[in-house]
Amino acid sequence: MNRAMSLNSVIGNREQLIGARASSWRRMWSRLTKNRKALIGAIMVFLIVFLAVFANWISPYAYQQADFTSLNQGPSLSHILGTDSLGRDLFTRINYGLRSVCIVGFGAEFVELTVGVMVGALAAYKGGWVDNVLMRLVDAVASFPSFLISMILVTMMGRILPVMLLAVAATSWVGMARVVRSQVLRVRQTEYIQAARSMGASSLTIILRYILPNAMGPIVVAVSFGIPANMMAEAGLSLVGLGINPPTPDLGVMISEGQQSIMSYPWQLIGPVGVFIIALLGFTFLGDGLRDMFDTRSRR
Amino acid sequence: MAKGMTIAKSALAALTLTGTLSAFAVTASAAPSSSSGSFSMYIIGDKRGFSPDIYTWSLYADSLGIFEGLVHNSDKGVVPGIATSWSTSKNGKVWTFHLRHNAKFSNGDAVTAQDFVFGFQQAFNPNTAVKDGGGMDATAFLPVVNGVEVAAGTKSPSTLGVKAVNNYTFQIMLTRKDPTLIQDLTLPAMGWAVPLDPKVVNSMSATDWTTPSKIVSDGPYMVSSFTPNTSATLVPNPYYFNKVKLKKITLNYTASSTGLVDFENGALDMAIINPSDIKAVDSNPTLKSELHFFPTAAQYTLDVAPSQNNALLNPLVRKALMMSINRDLISKDVLQGTGTPAYDYMTPTWLDPWIKKNAIPYDPTEAKALLAQAGYPGGKGFPTLSINVGVGSTPDLVAEAIQQMWQQNLGITVKYNGMPASQFYSTYNNPITSGVAFRQNASNVVYPQLELPTSVVAFLNTGVGQDWTAPYLPMNIYTQWQKVIANKSMPPKLQQEQAANILIHNLPKSILQWIRLGVKAYNTNNTALMKQFFYMQEEQVFDLPIYTPLQPVLIRSNVHGYKANSFLLTTPPVWFNDITVS
């Protein structure tokens, strides 16, 4: 926290406080826009999400529609990223593939966030044996062979989107729980929480209204790194033969198909891999930028 | 029906990894003066070791020159192996083989007629398979006296119709005349018909078959290292009676995502490439000259799946569906030339060219008319049709293509339903609850004479017979039948009788007539009848044959004597010791 803000909180002047908050958001925004990396990252993420969400409208073809007169075509005006071995438009399939990847990436992160926040906040706030039990659980889950557990889940429960999502989230929530816990521990010690507690606010209120908003920074950073990690895990599953069932296009499956045709039709690999890398890089850049923003120590 | 069809479902589903005596030789050359050079090839493998007494992929490697039987295939056709000459009795039922006196196992022991007797008994004895932890050999190609009974466990292995007249004279007693016996002995699935050293084998445990130092074989090569699912190394058998040509053969059981990469990198001298690699190979003159297309005996087929809805039981519907699949386009374009259209489940066109005569042509207009005639004008009212396939890491392109062809040509709703192989097989016999479905099937076939039904009951108890016929039962009867075959507590013999009985009494007449025709052809050894049997299946569209893989194989130009074994989907050489490297 910067000096102006702590001063305000000491004075407790409501208007000033709001003003300071607003200016602090504005400062963050200006920091974000000045941070070129974060900005580029944000643009890339926006682009990827846009393609995924509006795949129906943007895509020139239906994703399953085969055209036996134009198999394995290179990029052209009618197929800007080329076609695959059934003459299906790659751009279209990549858009829909991005949709699956985003659903798993964001969805799993949402699950991780929910579970992680619940466990982390509870542990830190309650402390004592609750903390001890929950953190030992977190340690135990952290020692799970995560990718193997995901593979088992997908094998046992089927290769469909919701399963993939859960399979990816199943073990990765522990990272989030640790981040949340350490943040809550930090914030819990501050004066305003002590004040809120002394005024009789309930635990839930304190966690939701005071602690979490103040612990947000590192959590947001963790989220922006968590999403691409989930996407990688999802594509990784496809590479060991556990990708989403066709006909739903899946970037991982497209990559492993593209890998087989790399020698003859390189665009069948370059397209999906390129877009995938853009997605991953976008989140990484954004996460880096956000970390710089929240992390006052390493600010230049 | 003749057996050997056990490979049926597996082969193609596992994705193109899975044999003629006709000439597909690459080059032939004179033998060098001593063992020299090494050769590294791709072949399908598994992890159960090299026991010839269980039915594994490694059994095929055994048959290519790790073990050597009475005769073997070579780049010059069938040639004498351990037997130097043979004769048949007048009635054709007793075969006498005279063995060479200088054949030795890799431990130095002499190969005698007693070792053949022991080897054959081991293969027929069901306890051997239990001991070695695997499925039983396909012994039924050989109509040897008491063979069926010994394999069923009802007679002792010592009653098997094989005999050592003296140390170097071996006799086989048959239940019926078998004019193709010598040819059949060279089939990969007959890899069990080899001599075994009783001294060694009797003291071996199942694990020992994966331990090279414990494996004793009589072929030109012996196993010197083995990593399950990965690779094996073969080196010359020091006691082999003839010259062994190569210093080392490496069998690679894995390949990276494209065989072309492995070939270019030098990891493999023989690599099966992806269809999508062909364009890259064609653009490189050196590679292009090293590319060969070998026919295979595997047939990619779609079978009717059992369903509440009987839409597919109408022959008109099946014909309409067959007519709207463009098999030429699938072979030439989708598979990029790595397939040839198939017209019947059991008869690949390269082996049985006559089958093409009655082929159902690609004709979408006629198909629409047939569908309308069947009561579904413009596809209206037709139930949702699924194509169930078992797949590996990438989807089944051919099934996806057929899905689009049906949808585009007939206006019906078609679903591609790819499942992991294990799920596909474990739900294989389950009835479809909504709509109708085809399920993918793949065969590894042999000579048409060996594919004929030997009797109605026998046919209805083979995997293939069941796959084809049972879905044509009314659903309530089907579930009865399914209960019987799933009943593990029933004695096998009773179970088979009951299952066959249900089928015989409830199948459509056309199917039973067709099977009886086949039995007649088998009993009379009549070629015209045999052809009629296969034609009839084609006309009735009991299943939808799609394509026969045409394996694109790169073989390094300095490798000579490679004649592909087309009865195996991975098209290894017919005999390891034909291969030389310059």
Place this chain on the structure above:
Amino acid sequence: MFMYIIKRLFYMALAFLLVSIVTFGLMKAAPGTFLINTQMLGGVQAATDLNIPPQLMNSFIKEFHLNSPWYVQYWFYLKGFVTLHFGYSIEYPSLPTMSLIKRTFPLTLGLAFSATVVGTIVSIVLGVIAAVKEHTWVDSTTMFIATLGTAIPSYVTAIVLMLVFGVWWRILPILGFQGIQHYILPVAALVIPVVGSMSRYMRNSLIESLHSDYIVSVYAKGGGMRQAVFGHALRNSLLPLITVVGPQLAGLLMGTVIIENLFGLPGMGQVFANAAQQKDYPLIMVSTLLYAVVIMVMNLLVDLTYGGLDPRIRKIGYVQGR
């Protein structure tokens, strides 16, 4: 310290139980009975196993106690693992699982360890270079490449490496395992993402040390950059790096599953991937537990090393917030 180790071992045992319960539960909850899957192993094996004699089937039932209630099955599973009696698996009925692991696991561990070692060394070097040249083009270029490294998954890097070194230049093997040179590309593919994240970590932590008061005093006493970095700051920055190594190794072990498949390496990862696809329950359960134990032991070792080096932690007895 002794109490701390005892406590950690106790927690490890609890974690181990949890992993075993979860895997066992998943196997039991899976659709399709064990026996059906045994009959229909799927893939290339289906053919051969359709012929499985009933005797063999019965031996499976006996071996895995399939006719007993679930807790009995669980007990034998756990007992078998702990006493190292892994038995046989369905896919490898003639090869004891123990010897299968002995054949394959060393390769996987070797892959993960060498990737960790190479990754750590390269990361330290790159991190130091970037930190010393803070805010110059050297720093920004190195860090940009590192970011690319973290963002691009190892299986994509692997394909590029295969093409460049295996096909275009043909200087390295890309298939199977016959010698140490077969390790190079797989390790490289695994290392690049590791270097990406660890070198950034190293740089930031070194910069932090370099800006701290005690380093200023080194300069004040007339010490140079070299002395400041190698004499003082580096030591302080290496310590936190150790905490990152543990999780990285766990991540690498998981990465080997895909990499082994790509390069056709006969490691445990490939065995597991096969087992998962074929639903080979006994093999899946044993290998999952094995991986879990390795990861737990690694974490313990890392924590002990860290605790041994950092006096503050030695007292608290637990690494907080990791």
